[in-house]
Amino acid sequence: MKEKPDFELIKNFLAGSEQAFNELVKRYQTRIYWHARRMLGNHIDADEVTQEVLIVLYDKLKTFKFNSSLYTWIYRITSTRSLNYIRKKKIKSLFSIDDVMEKEVSYERDIIQNIDDKIKLDKVEKLLQELPPKQREIFILKNFEELSYNEISEITGKSVGTLKANYFHALKKITEKMENE
Amino acid sequence: MNREEILKYLSDLLTDEERKEFEKRLETDAELKNEYETLANKLQTLKQNAEPETNEIYFRNLQPSIRAKRNKRSMWKYVPQISFAITAVIVIYLFGFSSSIEKKESSFALDTAIISNLGDEIGDYFATPLEEEFLYLYSISDSEESSIEDILLLNGETHINELDAYEIPVIDDYEFLENISESEFEALLAEIDNFNLL
Numbered sequence: 297m298k299e300k301p302d303f304e305l306i307k308n309f310l311a312g313s314e315q316a317f318n319e320l321v322k323r324y325q326t327r328i329y330w331h332a333r334r335m336l337g338n339h340i341d342a343d344e345v346t347q348e349v350l351i352v353l354y355d356k357l358k359t360f361k362f363n364s365s366l367y368t369w370i371y372r373i374t375s376t377r378s379l380n381y382i383r384k385k386k387i388k389s390l391f392s393i394d395d396v397m398e399k400e401v402s403y404e405r406d407i408i409q410n411i412d413d414k415i416k417l418d419k420v421e422k423l424l425q426e427l428p429p430k431q432r433e434i435f436i437l438k439n440f441e442e443l444s445y446n447e448i449s450e451i452t453g454k455s456v457g458t459l460k461a462n463y464f465h466a467l468k469k470i471t472e473k474m475e476n477e
Numbered sequence: 478m479n480r481e482e483i484l485k486y487l488s489d490l491l492t493d494e495e496r497k498e499f500e501k502r503l504e505t506d507a508e509l510k511n512e513y514e515t516l517a518n519k520l521q522t523l524k525q526n527a528e529p530e531t532n533e534i535y536f537r538n539l540q541p542s543i544r545a546k547r548n549k550r551s552m553w554k555y556v557p558q559i560s561f562a563i564t565a566v567i568v569i570y571l572f573g574f575s576s577s578i579e580k581k582e583s584s585f586a587l588d589t590a591i592i593s594n595l596g597d598e599i600g601d602y603f604a605t606p607l608e609e610e611f612l613y614l615y616s617i618s619d620s621e622e623s624s625i626e627d628i629l630l631l632n633g634e635t636h637i638n639e640l641d642a643y644e645i646p647v648i649d650d651y652e653f654l655e656n657i658s659e660s661e662f663e664a665l666l667a668e669i670d671n672f673n674l675l
Binding site: 329350423 | 530
C-alpha cells in the first residue's frame with residue numbers, strides 16, 4: 297500500500313484524526329530521537345527532547361504552513377529544543393554535582409541492546425560532544441542526516457556560506473580527534 | 478596540506494575551478510587519493526556507528542507516554558483557573574469567617590458588658606458568703622425575702638457569728654433552706670426575731 301503523503305496526514309489530523317497523527321509520529325519518531333540523541337549524547341536527555349518535540353508537533357501542527365516540508369520543520373523544532381536543553385543543562389551543571397550519577401542511569405536505561413554497538417556509539421557521542429553545539433548541529437545534519445546545505449539553512453536559519461564554514465571546522469576537529477584516538 | 482584541501486572539498490568550500498582541479502588530482506595523485514579514501518571511510522564508519530540497532534519497544538511505547546504526558550499537561554493547564562477559584566473560595570471564606578469572628582467578638586463584648594454590669598450589681602449582692610446563700614431564698618415571697626434581707630444584709634459576718642452563737646440553724650445549708658416549707662421559714666424568722674438580732 298502506498299504511503300500517504302505528509303500533507304494528507306496533517307489535513308486528516310487537523311480534521312480530528314488521531315490515527316493520522318500516530319502515523320506521522322511513526323514516520324518521524326526515529327529521526328527525531330536520533331537527532332536529539334546525537335545532539336545531547338545520551339538516551340535520557342534524547343528521550344525527554346523527543347517527547348517534547350512530539351508534544352509540540354501535536355499542539356502546533358495546526359500552525360504549520362505548507363511552505364516548507366514537514367521534516368525540515370520537525371528538524372527545526374528538534375534542533376531548537378536540543379540546543380535549549382543543552383543551555384539549560386549547562387546552567388544546571390554549574391549548581392549540580394550529580395552529573396556522574398545521571399550518566400550511569402542513562403547508560404542503564406539505554407535502548408541499545410548490543411554491547412559492542414553501545415561502545416561504538418559511546419565513542420561517536422563523545423566525539424560529537426567535543427564540538428560546540430552549533431557546529432555539532434550542522435555536522436549531524438550534514439554527515440548523519442545527509443541533508444543538503446539548503447535544507448540545513450532552512451532548519452537553522454543560517455546562510456549556506458556560514459554553514460559550509462561551520463561544517464569545515466567541525467570536520468577538521470572531528471578528524472583530528474579520530475586520529476588521536 | 479592535502480588534509481586541508483580534502484576537508485574543504487568535503488565541506489564544499491572550493492570554487493568550481495578548485496573542485497575540478499581537486500577531482501583531477503584525485504585520479505592522478507595516489508597519496509591524495511589514499512588520504513581522501515581513508516578520511517571518507519572514517520566518516521562513513523562514524524556514521525554507521527552512530528546508527529545502531531535499537532530496542533523497538535521504546536518507539537512502540539513512545540506514543541502512549543506522549544499521550545499520557547499530554548493529558549497530564551492539559552490537566553495542569555487548568556491549574557491557574559483552579560488555583561484562582563480555590564484562592565477566591567479561601568478569601569471569601571476567610572472574609573466571611575473574620576466578619577463572623579468580628580460579629581462573635583462584638584456579641585461577646587456586649588455579653589461581657591452586660592455580665593460586667595450585672596456583675597457589679599450581683600457582685601454587691603455577693604459581697605459576703607452569707608448573702609450568697611440568700612440566693613436560695615429567691616423562691617420565697619418578696620416580702621419574706623426583703624425581711625430576711627433586712628435582717629441579714631446589715632452585716633453578714635456579724636450575723637453569722639451571732640447565729641452560730643445562738644445555735645440557730647445556719648442558713649448556709651443550701652439544701653436545708655431549699656427544702657424548708659414556708660411555715661418552717663416563718664418559724665425560723667420568728668426565732669431570729671426572738672433573739673433580737675436587730
